Amino acid sequence: MPETNTPAIATKKLSAGGRTYFLDLKETQKGDKYVQVTESRRGKDGQNMRNSLFLFEDRAREFQEALEEMVAQM
Numbered sequence: 674m675p676e677t678n679t680p681a682i683a684t685k686k687l688s689a690g691g692r693t694y695f696l697d698l699k700e701t702q703k704g705d706k707y708v709q710v711t712e713s714r715r716g717k718d719g720q721n722m723r724n725s726l727f728l729f730e731d732r733a734r735e736f737q738e739a740l741e742e743m744v745a746q747m
Contacts, residue, residue: 682706691715706730 681697688694695711710726728736 681709708733 683698685696692714697709708728
């Protein structure tokens with residue numbers, strides 16, 4: 674798994690109600706680019722909760738197509 678504290682090449686922040694999403698373009702030490710998608714929200718106990726997903730270049734188009742298909746069905 675990539676390092677979560679690697680500096681981002683580019684960042685996008687989306688606020689959605691009580692949740693915030695961060696999309697960070699990063700690069701591994703080997704030079705492979707990936708997107709780290711992090712969801713941040715408050716839990717029922719008031720604590721901040723964060724969950725991350727790592728999306729690598731080799732599956733980015735496939736992921737994009739699947740996401741577009743799901744969004745089109747909304």
